[in-house]
Amino acid sequence: MDREAVVDLGAITANVAALCELVRGSQVLAAVKADGYGHGMVPAARAALAGGAAWLGVADLDEAVALRRAGITAPVLCMMTFGDPAEAVRHDIDLAAGSAGYVAAVEAAAVRAGVQARLHLKADTGLSRGGATPADWPGVVAAALAAQARGSVRVTGLWSHFACADMPGHPSITAQLASFADAVAVAEKAGVTPEVRHIANTAAALTVPESRYDLVRFGGAVYGLSTLPGGAPSWLRPVMTLRARLAMVKRVPAGTGVSYGHRYVTARETTLGLVPLGYADGVPRGAAGLPLVSARGRRWPIAGTVCMDQFVVDFGDEPAAVGDEVVLFGPGDDGEPTAQEWGEALGTISYDIATGIGARVPRTHPGGDH
Numbered sequence: 454m455d456r457e458a459v460v461d462l463g464a465i466t467a468n469v470a471a472l473c474e475l476v477r478g479s480q481v482l483a484a485v486k487a488d489g490y491g492h493g494m495v496p497a498a499r500a501a502l503a504g505g506a507a508w509l510g511v512a513d514l515d516e517a518v519a520l521r522r523a524g525i526t527a528p529v530l531c532m533m534t535f536g537d538p539a540e541a542v543r544h545d546i547d548l549a550a551g552s553a554g555y556v557a558a559v560e561a562a563a564v565r566a567g568v569q570a571r572l573h574l575k576a577d578t579g580l581s582r583g584g585a586t587p588a589d590w591p592g593v594v595a596a597a598l599a600a601q602a603r604g605s606v607r608v609t610g611l612w613s614h615f616a617c618a619d620m621p622g623h624p625s626i627t628a629q630l631a632s633f634a635d636a637v638a639v640a641e642k643a644g645v646t647p648e649v650r651h652i653a654n655t656a657a658a659l660t661v662p663e664s665r666y667d668l669v670r671f672g673g674a675v676y677g678l679s680t681l682p683g684g685a686p687s688w689l690r691p692v693m694t695l696r697a698r699l700a701m702v703k704r705v706p707a708g709t710g711v712s713y714g715h716r717y718v719t720a721r722e723t724t725l726g727l728v729p730l731g732y733a734d735g736v737p738r739g740a741a742g743l744p745l746v747s748a749r750g751r752r753w754p755i756a757g758t759v760c761m762d763q764f765v766v767d768f769g770d771e772p773a774a775v776g777d778e779v780v781l782f783g784p785g786d787d788g789e790p791t792a793q794e795w796g797e798a799l800g801t802i803s804y805d806i807a808t809g810i811g812a813r814v815p816r817t818h819p820g821g822d823h
């Protein structure tokens with residue numbers, strides 16, 4: 454191991470099992486989009502299914518098809534609505550539509566494939582991203598019901614997504630819940646009989662029980678992460694540990710400029726260690742100077758500019774040696790930083806840190822793949 458992202462698949466399984474227990478009565482969808490939030494999509498999906506997830510969620514059609522190609526047969530919801538759905542329809546992916554135009558595209562693909570497409574109609578209840586506005590909703594519902602009557606489409610879901618679920622008490626949360634209840638009522642009155650109605654993500658499911666409906670779409674929580682203030686509750690375990698071994702160690706005199714731009718200059722004779730991870734691997738350039746590295750039982754600051762492929766740590770008179778393990782983030786058991794702490798220090802969220810870990814960093818699974 455020179456550098457690796459250790460992905461504790463057993464923790465994914467345990468997190469999902471705990472989430473299933475929490476929302477008992479509602480089904481659990483595990484979001485594995487964006488390569489499983491950076492953890493590896495297919496292994497994460499299998500671990501989540503082992504924990505009791507009934508559904509998997511992805512962002513785009515290629516991700517959905519990749520799950521099928523890996524042999525995964527569980528229901529998969531593709532949450533974004535763009536691209537030609539032909540291949541996804543053939544693979545029995547649940548598709549989302551927030552416009553009559555995309556309903557038509559899904560129906561056309563189903564007719565060509567000679568199958569019945571499964572469709573979740575998406576209401577825009579206030580995020581103003583995907584989904585039909587309240588004004589457009591009745592038309593989308595009517596288009597879907599007409600397609601369903603022709604036989605090539607079945608409306609399997611009604612759904613929406615929150616804008617401010619990680620801001621507990623934000624007035625938009627109750628407003629969106631009310632708007633979603635209206636959208637569901639309109640659709641059901643028109644004749645839609647959905648298998649699942651769903652609006653909650655991690656933050657909503659954890660803080661607003663009435664948002665759970667029939668299905669909760671958990672993303673961050675699967676990986677022990679959350680966008681809520683303070684991060685995920687402690688009963689969820691962070692899944693990824695990012696670590697590397699020092700590639701080089703050298704003794705330098707006082708006044709030595711370190712890394713690009715000499716933004717760090719040694720105050721006295723000291724020992725520098727070279728960590729083979731850079732911003733191309735997802736270590737943010739803004740981390741320069743921050744004490745976000747754990748080695749030899751304590752924290753150390755990043756010395757100077759984070760380069761594309763590596764950065765430097767100033768170890769003072771500590772007897773650091775080539776091969777010493779450096780942990781950037783992990784579950785926090787041994788005082789190492791967490792992805793939550795990295796997110797807070799960098800003015801972003803833990804998801805941004807985890808999904809940013811580059812493809813060059815091998816994902817290893819100590820427990821073995823499921």
Ligand SMILES: *Cc1c(COP(=O)(O)O)cnc(C)c1O
Pocket residue numbers: 484486532614653654655656670671672673674680
């Ligand atoms: C990614 C995503 C989720 C999961 O969100 P988390 O905050 O990670 O739980 C849920 N719903 C939609 C539409 C998403 O895009």
